[in-house]
Amino acid sequence: xxxxxxxxxxxxxxxxxxxxxxxxxxxxxxKYCTLKLRQGLITDGMFSRIxxxxxxxxxxxxxxxxxxxxxxxxxxxxxxFWGVLFSTNMVIKEASMARYPEWAAYRKRTWWLxxxxx
Numbered sequence: 001x002x003x004x005x006x007x008x009x010x011x012x013x014x015x016x017x018x019x020x021x022x023x024x025x026x027x028x029x030x031k032y033c034t035l036k037l038r039q040g041l042i043t044d045g046m047f048s049r050i051x052x053x054x055x056x057x058x059x060x061x062x063x064x065x066x067x068x069x070x071x072x073x074x075x076x077x078x079x080x081f082w083g084v085l086f087s088t089n090m091v092i093k094e095a096s097m098a099r100y101p102e103w104a105a106y107r108k109r110t111w112w113l114x115x116x117x118x
Contacts, residue, residue, distance in 0.1 A: 005070055017064035024057025041100040043110075050111045051097075052090050059086065059113075 027046040031054070034042050046053040059082060066074035090112070097103055112118050 005068075009070075010068070013064045013068040016067065017061050020057045020060025020064060022057070023060065024054050027053035027057060041097055041102055041106060043102065043106050048110070049115050050113060051094065051107070052113055055086055055090060056113055 023046070030045045030047070031042060034045075050056060062078055062081070066078050094107075097106075100106075
């Protein structure tokens with residue numbers, strides 16, 4: 001038999017998904033609006049503590065779906081996407097951002113993806 005998770009588990013998954021959508025959308029909107037006004041490195045708002053908030057939000061959404069599935073296979077798929085595709089794109093993006101003079105200081109005071117962890 002396939003055990004069904006408790007309603008609290010569903011609430012956690014939905015909350016994680018919603019928070020991820022908010023983070024992803026807010027950071028994408030900030031990036032779009034800021035770059036319309038001025039070119040350069042974005043170091044405030046959603047980008048003040050982590051360098052890739054849009055990826056974090058997207059990972060939270062996909063993680064919520066994997067939690068909801070209640071199985072290990074979605075985590076295997078996500079491990080590939082996060083470990084190969086997302087991390088590669090973030091490294092490429094950081095190489096691009098390194099052209100800005102304020103990059104070194106920004107990199108020192110921010111986290112890659114998760115404040116206090118990564």
